[in-house]
Amino acid sequence: MPEVMTPSQAAWAHFRGSIGVRIGLAILAVLVAGAVYAPFLSSEAALLWNDGSGWTSPVLGELFNRKTYAKPYDLVFNLFAVTLPFTLAIAWWFRGTWSWPRRILLIAGVPLVAALVMVVPIPRDDGGWRSLWRGYPPESRSLSAHLADPGTVRAVFTPIGHQWDQTYAGAVLKEPGTVNAATGRPFLLGTDSRGQDVLARMLFGGRISLTIGFVATGIAMAIGILIGAVSGYFGGWVDLLLQRIVEIMMCFPTFILILIVVSALGRDIFIIILVQGLTGWAGDARLVRGEVLVQSSRDYVLAGRALGLGRVRIMFRHILPNCMTPLLIGAVFGIAGAVLGESGLSFIGLGDPNAPSWGQLLNQGRENIHMSWLIWTPGLAVFALVSALYLVGNGLRAAFDPKAR
């Protein structure tokens, strides 16, 4: 490490050195890995299967099957699962030689390119490139099929071995550790009131929480940045008007708004995301406005103006990048808020009925109040995710806010 550091280098060093941040990032990494690799950890289909005609990988073949994974965000996560090793390998290969923006571009770009190649043709054509991997009914290469008739098959299965949306006969509200008669595997975290494996649902539920958190916050940030920047930079009556709107949004009980919109438009995960994004921008707008007001009086803005740069260019190329740090901190807390909002909504029974959300499991715990595993598991998962985000956000604030340091 060089002896002389720029302020931002010092801040990042401070950020990385903090114990809280390390714990937070570790928890986040575990949760994200669990969500991304959920199909490999918990699926009925075999990881590897050899019935005499060579090794195949049914799990891999299932990944982009729209019948198994009906929700679009599941496909995105599966895509990440496939491309993440390559992305990480490339990022490691180029470490030190690439600037941060390029690395981020790469990490986002690999899955995007892969998506264009792989996912786009799928809805149109039932066969397509997947027929290389498939061409057999997936049910025939599952754990229960193997248990019923082992034959001469050699197979490797997923560690948990239960499908998240599979209802198992005679497995309603079983305690953790109960062995499933159909698959011979234990339910490590018990089953819920419909006879589904809690652990499998937890892993796939992490996908929903992460999707909600990132997408809703992304939407809210985009709106907030735009409104805040316009309001702060143009000032005058535009500012006055936008500030009134922000004020109205601030004292709007967003949870109640989400409640009524979801009840009217239907309990779909994307409606929930959209409503959360469309209602959560007020804080971001206020933050950006304040920051823009501070930055606008700096010398570099004056210099830009003297050079004859346009307003929009000064705004988006010069001022906004300088406002990003507080926004980043705000975004981390925004993600935590969105996660809490979604789990709260599914907890009171207004979540997407077709999605295995953590809040929904906790709701089952409330209905079966003696089943402690239905309460502790999802509750601690939400707690872990939110506190990890808090630790990271707090670390960012401590590192970048000189007053806090």
Place this chain on the structure above:
Amino acid sequence: MLAYLLRRMLWMVPTFLGILIINFAVLRMQDVSLAETLVGGGEAGERQADGKQMAAQVQGHLVKLRRTGRDLPALLNTRGFIGPEGIVERLRAAERVGTTKDSDAFRAEVELWSGGSLLVEPLAGVLRDPAQARYHGPAATALTYAMMPIVLPETAERQGVAWVEAARTRIQELERLRVGYRNERGTGFATTDPKVADKVARLLVLVDATPGEWDRSTRRWTALVGETGFTDFFAKLLTGTLYSETRKQPVWDLIAERWQISFTYNFIAIAIGWIGAVLIGIRSARRMNTFEDKATTQVLFLTWSLPSFFVGTLFLHLLCTDHPGGRTAWFPNRGILSPDHAWMSTWEWLKDAAWHATLPLIVLCYGSFTSLSRYMRGSLLDQLGSDYARTARAKGVDEDGVVYRHTVPNSMITMITLGSGLLASLFGGSVIVEQIFSIPGLGQLLLDAAIQRDAPLVMGSTIISVGLLLIGILIADILYAVVDPRVRARYA
């Protein structure tokens, strides 16, 4: 002071209007059209719009639509300007000929049925025109629905027995006069009723019997904005005649039974949360960077990350449930009072209420400690390091005096602003807490209404919640002026 308050109250008007408009939009977004409710979307084209078969169903839906004003256009009612030609044009669109899709045709045909009395005149005009004999079947059916008086069970009493009797006889008579017809693919409308001429004539006689009722010469202008969904909604809201769809009671009555509970709980929770946060904040600031301060920070961080629905369920599981091992519950698990509260003495009653309120209040208010007390700590630290605090110390004021007499009042300004923000989040949170502890408050009413998709009840309880919220914000504004002399000076 008065000018300041008026100004603050004026700013609340757009907020409240925003809520009303969102509510109205939500109301209109629910499955509105008669066609969709009749066939449940989808395969509309499969069915024949057979007036005779559907009569009972249509009547039921017209009553439902009337209850919330969904039978009227949202913002502009131009039905008064539709002439006989307009009707014929619509019927042509409803004919299953040429390239018209069956489902579109069905929709166009059924839409005419919910047109209301403004359409009686043009429909009668079509029936009087022998050149349009082809459309007499559907037009006569639409006319019977347009002329049908809609009897809402909840308002029937107010309109009087005679009116209801007259309405019943007319509905029966109209049912007898409904004309059978077919709408076949390729051939279009064809009357199948042998007595069509007779029925049409009798319908027209019925129309002519009460010409004043169908006269639209001036009504078409007043109806333009006077008979729209929006005005209907507002009129019902203001006169208190908004009726719940699932409970058949006025929305305001349902709310009146419950709002005090939510209000009291939230009020107490805010008081505890706010005062507690202020005390924690002062303590942390005075012991800045000691072990106690750091430990408080960590504990508060843990409570901030604990979702209230998890804590509530956990309380219910650990403290409110009889466990098989023999331990009985420490706290009651539902409601605000024991079932036998009517026989209690005042002291026992108070104890019982406190007993029921303990856990819900903890769940409601623990979340507000973290952010509020951090702000309090930060703002007090700023004040303690300022020049006037140093001056006070220099002239010999002891530390307690510096904190409580000089710096804390100045920190209150931020705390009051934050307190009003707390209100908004609490109202959302009370939905969850009331659901967990089965507290019959406004939040539970709202949630039930949302799950059952009872639009009027959702609107009513949202409006009341937001109204209470705005009152809370107004109180915060008043306190703001009390605490901050600058505000008073500016508006003096």
